[in-house]
Amino acid sequence: MNPIFLDRNIFVYALSETVVWIVLFFAMPAAVALLRYWDFSSYTALQFRLERRAYLLMSVAVFVFVLKLLLFPYFIFTLDKLSAIVPGAMCAAGVISFDPSGMHLLYLKIAVLFMLVLWLVVNQYDLAGGNYRWSRLKYRLFVLLFVLISVELWLTLRFFNALDIHAVLNCCATLYGLLEGMNPLPFGLEKIPMVVLFYLVWFFALFSHAARKPLRHFAALMLFAVIAYYSVLYFFGTYIYELPGHHCPFCMFQRDYWYVGYAVWGLLAGGLFLGIAALVAEIMMREKVSLLKRISSWLLSLFVLLCTVYVVSYVIRNGTLLPEEVSTGMVMPM
Amino acid sequence: MSQYLIEIQDLERFFAEGGGRLYVLQNLCLNVKRGECVVLQGISGSGKTTLLNLIAGIDRPDSGRILVGGEPVNKLSDRFLSIFRGRHVGMVFQHYHLIDHLSVSQNVAVPLTAADMGFAEQRQRVRQAMALANISHKADSTAATLSGGEKQRVAIARALASDPEIILCDEPTANLDRANAEALIVLFEKLHNMGKTVIIATHDPRFLSLPFASRVLRMEQGEIVS
Numbered sequence: 001m002n003p004i005f006l007d008r009n010i011f012v013y014a015l016s017e018t019v020v021w022i023v024l025f026f027a028m029p030a031a032v033a034l035l036r037y038w039d040f041s042s043y044t045a046l047q048f049r050l051e052r053r054a055y056l057l058m059s060v061a062v063f064v065f066v067l068k069l070l071l072f073p074y075f076i077f078t079l080d081k082l083s084a085i086v087p088g089a090m091c092a093a094g095v096i097s098f099d100p101s102g103m104h105l106l107y108l109k110i111a112v113l114f115m116l117v118l119w120l121v122v123n124q125y126d127l128a129g130g131n132y133r134w135s136r137l138k139y140r141l142f143v144l145l146f147v148l149i150s151v152e153l154w155l156t157l158r159f160f161n162a163l164d165i166h167a168v169l170n171c172c173a174t175l176y177g178l179l180e181g182m183n184p185l186p187f188g189l190e191k192i193p194m195v196v197l198f199y200l201v202w203f204f205a206l207f208s209h210a211a212r213k214p215l216r217h218f219a220a221l222m223l224f225a226v227i228a229y230y231s232v233l234y235f236f237g238t239y240i241y242e243l244p245g246h247h248c249p250f251c252m253f254q255r256d257y258w259y260v261g262y263a264v265w266g267l268l269a270g271g272l273f274l275g276i277a278a279l280v281a282e283i284m285m286r287e288k289v290s291l292l293k294r295i296s297s298w299l300l301s302l303f304v305l306l307c308t309v310y311v312v313s314y315v316i317r318n319g320t321l322l323p324e325e326v327s328t329g330m331v332m333p334m
Numbered sequence: 335m336s337q338y339l340i341e342i343q344d345l346e347r348f349f350a351e352g353g354g355r356l357y358v359l360q361n362l363c364l365n366v367k368r369g370e371c372v373v374l375q376g377i378s379g380s381g382k383t384t385l386l387n388l389i390a391g392i393d394r395p396d397s398g399r400i401l402v403g404g405e406p407v408n409k410l411s412d413r414f415l416s417i418f419r420g421r422h423v424g425m426v427f428q429h430y431h432l433i434d435h436l437s438v439s440q441n442v443a444v445p446l447t448a449a450d451m452g453f454a455e456q457r458q459r460v461r462q463a464m465a466l467a468n469i470s471h472k473a474d475s476t477a478a479t480l481s482g483g484e485k486q487r488v489a490i491a492r493a494l495a496s497d498p499e500i501i502l503c504d505e506p507t508a509n510l511d512r513a514n515a516e517a518l519i520v521l522f523e524k525l526h527n528m529g530k531t532v533i534i535a536t537h538d539p540r541f542l543s544l545p546f547a548s549r550v551l552r553m554e555q556g557e558i559v560s
Binding site for chain 2: 040043044045048049051052127128129130131132
């Protein structure tokens, strides 16, 4: 075993993830039994036993899933702390890119986060109704989540185990630096049109929510996910760092930047996940999930406000926007 | 629509005991009409309290069906069960279960705190319930300073505060002297005359000959035997 597991943060993180998995593992037989035998219209001893187990399982699952949601920022924090002992890495970006599986792990963790939010939404509506209409759907999602979390745990442990603290890693400037002659922005956009699009899509998302057009709202949120990511990376992030050439999504998680990355990415992820999960839940349950969509709109608006504050604050202090980035002629490492 | 307010079919409640099962209620069937006063007689451990708890939705059965006003009580989720209890059931416990440091009127108002009603209406309900239970004169006294009979009256006033159609009483006279017990029986008659459905679980022999009781049922080992 890699002695890096003795690092305080990795130890706590890996242990927490393992405990979460063990709790879910012991809850799995109950979930499978619920899926197989659940019949709410029945008054048999088996059904009543299942209802009691369902209550216990639901309580355990809510606790564990909320804990799992909190573990994600701790994972980023752990990677960030590791960058202090891994040569070359200046932030979590370098550490996560140590191994190609690192980025896959990050994407999987984000997918699991979305599934957790979806499960919590379905659970909320299942309990709010009087007749547990969505129990089967909820336990199907539970089984799927268990599979995803199992793979995630395995990848997490494998990633940390493979981490070599003597290997020299790339820093974020290399990983997220501009490539000469290449436009990294989506849809071939330039920076300013992209920022205009950022505000337009945000407004469109709010409008489609207010107009109760779920398909347009869904499309707006998906588009906003892409535009917002690149806008933070190539425009708003540069105002957080006050460096026109710095495009790292991870450095803003550091103390130097008041840990604002947790707020920026947290608000964006929270707003998108709640909004999309509410829309997916609406399609699956054919019920209106308006409160969550409202919360989603508020979170996204706070995200837009936070991003804007950095630009406005810079302009007020300096009387100008940040100067254009000067190309360094950097090439992508092979 | 069924003629019964409470319908109980094949009710079972058991607890695990040393690898086996200890049945507290077995295949119990009981129907109660609206406005009836039913006395459940039986020694301690015969299942009276468990039955009341199940009707009130405080406990859940292991099998069987409980319908109250056509609503399957044992199938309601916690949230709906709370609403059901708040609207339909008033429970009087053997040991009162009052909050000692609150005043009588505050104790009576406890079930109304979650109800969707204004403060003025709450106060009106509390006043009515205290008057009915003849405890208005102690409205501002703290529960800890009351005698056993007074505490039982507060417990009854609390059960009546939400104007439920069903009143469930568990050994209401167990801790009372003769005079207080007889005053309480008069109060039950008043509730019965108001059209409330009253179920009283007791081993007090005075309830065997209640003139207003529709039925006296005898419970033994989790079953109604007569």
